Amino acid sequence: MKAKEQLALYLKRYADISTLEIDDFYKQFEERKFKKSEYILEAGKTCKHQYFVTNGLIRVFYIDNKGNEKITQFAIEHWWLTHWSSYKEEIPSKSYIQALEDTTILQISNSELEKSFSNIPKLERVFRKITENWLIAIQKHSEFYLSLDSKNRYQQFSSAFPDFIQRVPQYMIASYLEITPEHLSAIKSKHVS
Amino acid sequence: MKAKEQLALYLKRYADISTLEIDDFYKQFEERKFKKSEYILEAGKTCKHQYFVTNGLIRVFYIDNKGNEKITQFAIEHWWLTHWSSYKEEIPSKSYIQALEDTTILQISNSELEKSFSNIPKLERVFRKITENWLIAIQKHSEFYLSLDSKNRYQQFSSAFPDFIQRVPQYMIASYLEITPEHLSAIKSKHVS
DNA sequence: CGCGACGTTGATTTGCCTCAACGATTGTGG
DNA sequence: CCACAATCGTTGAGGCAAATCAACGTCGCG
Numbered sequence: 001m002k003a004k005e006q007l008a009l010y011l012k013r014y015a016d017i018s019t020l021e022i023d024d025f026y027k028q029f030e031e032r033k034f035k036k037s038e039y040i041l042e043a044g045k046t047c048k049h050q051y052f053v054t055n056g057l058i059r060v061f062y063i064d065n066k067g068n069e070k071i072t073q074f075a076i077e078h079w080w081l082t083h084w085s086s087y088k089e090e091i092p093s094k095s096y097i098q099a100l101e102d103t104t105i106l107q108i109s110n111s112e113l114e115k116s117f118s119n120i121p122k123l124e125r126v127f128r129k130i131t132e133n134w135l136i137a138i139q140k141h142s143e144f145y146l147s148l149d150s151k152n153r154y155q156q157f158s159s160a161f162p163d164f165i166q167r168v169p170q171y172m173i174a175s176y177l178e179i180t181p182e183h184l185s186a187i188k189s190k191h192v193s
Numbered sequence: 194m195k196a197k198e199q200l201a202l203y204l205k206r207y208a209d210i211s212t213l214e215i216d217d218f219y220k221q222f223e224e225r226k227f228k229k230s231e232y233i234l235e236a237g238k239t240c241k242h243q244y245f246v247t248n249g250l251i252r253v254f255y256i257d258n259k260g261n262e263k264i265t266q267f268a269i270e271h272w273w274l275t276h277w278s279s280y281k282e283e284i285p286s287k288s289y290i291q292a293l294e295d296t297t298i299l300q301i302s303n304s305e306l307e308k309s310f311s312n313i314p315k316l317e318r319v320f321r322k323i324t325e326n327w328l329i330a331i332q333k334h335s336e337f338y339l340s341l342d343s344k345n346r347y348q349q350f351s352s353a354f355p356d357f358i359q360r361v362p363q364y365m366i367a368s369y370l371e372i373t374p375e376h377l378s379a380i381k382s383k384h385v386s
Numbered sequence: 387c388g389c390g391a392c393g394t395t396g397a398t399t400t401g402c403c404t405c406a407a408c409g410a411t412t413g414t415g416g
Numbered sequence: 417c418c419a420c421a422a423t424c425g426t427t428g429a430g431g432c433a434a435a436t437c438a439a440c441g442t443c444g445c446g
Contacts, residue, residue, distance in 0.1 A: 064340055072336070084329045121314065128321040135324060136277045138331050143265065145338075146371065147257055150402075170425065178339065183402060185426050343434070362392070376434055378394050392443080399436070405429090412423075 003031055003054045003106055010052070010078055014126040021120050028116055029106040034099040041097040047086035049107035053079050056103025057167055061175070062095045071176040074164055080130060100168065145178070151187050153177045196224055196247045196299055203245070203271055207319040214313050221309055222299040227292040234290040240279035242300035246272050249296025250360055254368070255288045264369040267357055273323060293361065338371070344380050346370045 007029070008022045017025075034040055034056070041047050043062065051058075053075050060073040060083065072095065075081045086093035087110060108116075117124045148156065154177055158165050164173065171181040179187070200222070201215045210218075227233055227249070234240050236255065244251075246268050253266040253276065265288065268274045279286035280303060301309075310317045341349065347370055351358050357366065364374040372380070 062336075070339060072339070084325070084332050088325060088329060117318070121317075124314075124317045124321060125310070128317060128324060131321060131324040131328060132277070132281060135328050135331065136281055138328065138335070139277050142331070142335060143255075145335075146263060146265070147255075169423090171423095180403060181425075182404085182427085186402095186428095189426075364392070373435060374393075375395080375436085379396095379434090382394080387446105389446090390444095392441105394441080395439090397437085400432105400434090402431105402433090404431075407427085409426075410424080412421100414419100414421085416417105416419090 003104070006054050006078060007052055007106060010080075011126055014129045015122055017120075017122060017126070021122065025116055025120060025123065028112040029108050032105055032107060034103045034105070036099060036101055036103075039096060039098050040103075040105065041083065041093060041095070043094055043096050044092050046090055047083040047093050047097070048090075049109050050080065050082040050087065050113065051075075051097075052106040052108075053077055053081065054104045054106060056099055056105075057101040058097060058103060058105075059100055059168075059172065060095050060097050069175055070178075071172055074168065074176065076163065076167075080134070100172075150177065150179045150183060154179070154184060154187055196297070199247050199271060200245060200299060203273075204319055207322045208315055210313075210315060210319070214315065218309055218313060218316065221305040222301050225298055225300060227296045227298075229292060229294055229296075231292050232289060233292060233296075233298065234276065234286060234288070236287055236289050237285050239283055240276040240286050240290075241283075242302050243273065243275040243280065243306065244268075244290075245299040245301075246270055246274065247297045247299060249292055249298075250294040251290060251296060251298075252293055252361075252365065253288050253290050262368060263371075264365055267361065267369065269356065269360075273327070293365075343370065343372045343376060347372070347377060347380055 004022070004026050007026060008017075008019070011017055011022065011025075029052075031054075032040075040051070040058065055077055058075045058081065059071050060075075060081075061069045061071040064070050073081070081097070083093045083095055083097065085091065086095075113127075117127070144156065145153070154173075157173070157177060170184060174181045174184040177184070197215070197219050200219060201210075201212075204210055204215065204218075222245075224247075225233075233244070233251065248270055251268045251274065252264050253268075253274075254262045254264040257263050266274070274290070276286045276288055276290065278284065279288075306320075310320070337349065338346070347366075350366070350370055363377060367374045367377040370377070
């Protein structure tokens, strides 16, 4: 499937948008391709875009004060992604965004996006709803973290996102779940259930 | 200050809205007053509104599987509040929303709010931005939790929100910071710094 | 005044981390 | 195509931060 069709399909979940409007909007995006391990954004730089993943797998992580990588997000095909505080407040990001597989994204800058909102008012509503859903997802995710111990975090995560278990190395899953790789290994060996 | 003026002041931070538009929008809200300890929302019920706090102090919490209250949010005057997943997906909330002081709120339902978006298109943008800022706040908050140990969480929280330290009992602060009340007490006694 | 809500203190326990060593697998250059 | 290094996962010993449990002091309110 072509990138434009993927984007169209995604946006049409939120509102009835004509092919003409999609064409118009799509022109504001830039397609970029990254090889496995390449950085889409490096810490210290400002995140100037929102990204729509058309192909591949991405992680977002920062380096904590002990020097360990902490993964805060993954994203795959048809996921929307940005580093919100860096993007909106135009401040340097403390996080890295990195392709974990060969990856293709569509990116759009804040100013282009705001322009599109003015040109195609319908989009204002679409992105309000996207943002609302994003918020729901993050709030659920926080509750998930707070309420479970490490073993249950792993069990819930692996049944909710079997794709990631397949495609992401175990130590990165561990980092995302706030567990050391050693301890995750121990969790899996006990009670294979 | 009257409730309408407070709301107007809040909304005008996001866009230039006329007094006429504010009047129109304000009619869609309902004012409700709660005594200390009363529930604005109980677990098991669906959260049908977004709330704007004009006076008082509120907490959001749920009961975990060990029977302990876990506080996930506080809100005071001029904060916007809802339980997103319950509100948008119209499913029962697992959380309680409770007034910790005598509290006054303005509430608006999802359908009234969506109607207002159609009547006053400018509001669509205002609420997109409010939602974006909400998202930024939550993402920052998650990073805050992940990167600090209990002592630093307390120190950062108490310097960032001295109001809450004054107005909220210590065991609730502890709950919000994911610390037991006993341990928070120990943190404070050592190294008064 | 008496009771319940709140905070404190100390002893014990525990979930998870740290550190170190060691297989298994992958991939890369000679 | 093999040899070797790097990457990744596993295992175990020891340690630590924070939870649990229990007891007690204090304050404010009905």
